[in-house]
Amino acid sequence: MHLPIPSAFRIPGRLIAAWCCLAPLGPAAAETPQPAAPVTTAQARVPERSVSEWLLRMHEASKLRSYIGTFVVLSSNGGMSSARIWHACEGNQQIERVESLTGAPRSTFRRNEEVVTFLPETRVVRTEKRESLGFFPSLLKSADSSIPEFYGARRLGHDRVAGFETDVVQLAPKDSLRYGYRIWSEKKSGLVVKLQTIDVDGTVLEQAAFSELALDAPVRMDKLNQMMGATNGWRVERSExxxxxxxxxxxxxxxxxxxxxxxxxxxxxxxxxxxxxxxxxxxxxxxxxxxxxxxxxxxxxxxxxxxxxxxxxxxxxxxxxxxxxxxxxxxxxxxxxxxxxxxxxxxx
CATH class of the missing domain: 3.30.200.100 (MucB/RseB, C-terminal domain)
Known part of the structure; x- marks a missing residue:
């Protein structure tokens, strides 16, 4: 799961505002979530969600919520990056702006399958059409999949991330051909706010998370569309x-x-x-x-x-x-x- 991240801001591998709560990656960095609260009689009647139900809930949340946040990716090899993201949605239309906070300056806009990247150092704008394979915090890369055949899911407990109460869910592979994942999803909406990619030994290979997040923020789709189209004075390079x-x-x-x-x-x-x-x-x-x-x-x-x-x-x-x-x-x-x-x- 490639930690799904906005396409324009993928770091080699799967991004850091000074986020000191991130411990060094490895088995010890896999924080132990707080145990779930005691189950009441009424709650006991509610069956545990299947892997498909967890993923569908998380996927839908990423499509239905507008938000502004800073997210960070830290890799086990020491790679670190961060970005600021503005995400707006109206019906089936989604648009987002991703501003890099580390590395070379760049601003990337993604509207459904259309991607526009502004590179201020060279005054170049790159435009392309790209099918989404699911970007952070969306997880699903294909609706037509056999995920339950190859992954199992169980709730580990609860935790707080970026000020939000979350459910912590473990996705464990059923064979050696894929990695496992530990996912923190906001309790009310299901939005993924943190994700770890884990190998067979339990080592955290990569971690991505919002260090700061404002849900249902007043992000205007028309303003993002206007910024996305403001290419006057830039050299436009088109690639499809x-x-x-x-x-x-x-x-x-x-x-x-x-x-x-x-x-x-x-x-x-x-x-x-x-x-x-x-x-x-x-x-x-x-x-x-x-x-x-x-x-x-x-x-x-x-x-x-x-x-x-x-x-x-x-x-x-x-x-x-x-x-x-x-x-x-x-x-x-x-x-x-x-x-x-x-x-x-x-x-x-």
Whole structure:
């Protein structure tokens, strides 16, 4: 679960205002939630929510609430970033502004699938259309998934995050192909306010949370739309990946990876010109975790070393496949990317 974060503000791996309550990551950093209050007779009649019920509640909350907040991501490898976010929604329309607080200055606006990024240092605006795979604090990447087959859920207790009372829920994987998650969701609405990605040993690989949050804030959609379109005086660079199919590009998954379904496949607009012919991005998801396979023609000058490395919760694998070069990226265990690499096959 890639900790879902606004697309324009993904750090390598899955963002820090000086948030001293974050302890160093690792088994000791997995705070122990307060035990749930004693259950009354009336409460005992209410069944525990299933994994699907928890996730649906959290997902809907992210679509229905307007808010302003500062969120922070801390990775186990020491990576830290933070951003300020303004989110507004009216019916099925959603728009958000994300202002980076660390690293190079940038302001990113996302309106449904349209993304506009302002880079003030170069006075460049980049526009693109991008399908959402679920961004923080939204968790679901695919409505058509078999999440209950591969994850179980249980409530651990309660806690306070950014001044809000929360339920703490553990999502545990049922196999070794995916990570587990610990989620703090605001009690009244279900909005996710904190999330940890956890490996099989219980180590916290990455943590994202609101350090400050104002729910139902007066965020005006018309004002955000106006800011999003204010490109006069900026150099506008437009990029729109071309949808395709792996079959049309000559690829197939000979051996599927359990639980992961193909979501979409894109051919970059530059493919076939200066870039290697057939370059593509093939995206898979199990409903929570996502994996991207980037395939291009092998170039001995650029593609020097095969290997696998981690950055927080994100794993990256590079491998040569005949005359092609694969780069697999995902917030999944190393063996999952290896399974994708072994299953990918060039069609005759």
């Amino acid at each position: 990946a071309v949808k395709t199919t792996p079959e049309a590009q000559g690829w197939q998954m000979r051996v599927p990876v359990a639980g992961f379904r193909p979501i979409s496949c894109y051919k970059p607009p530059f493919a076939g010109t200066q870039a290697p012919d057939g370059a593509l991005q093939w995206i898979f998801s199990d409903g929570l975790a996502a994996v991207s396979l980037f395939v291009e023609q092998y170039d001995k000058q650029r593609h020097v070393q095969e290997g696998q490395y981690a950055s927080g919760a994100t794993q990256t694998l590079t491998r040569r496949i005949q005359d092609w070069w694969l780069t697999a990226v995902g917030e999944v265990p190393p063996q999952t990317l290896k399974a994708f690499a072994l299953g990918l096959e060039r069609r005759k």
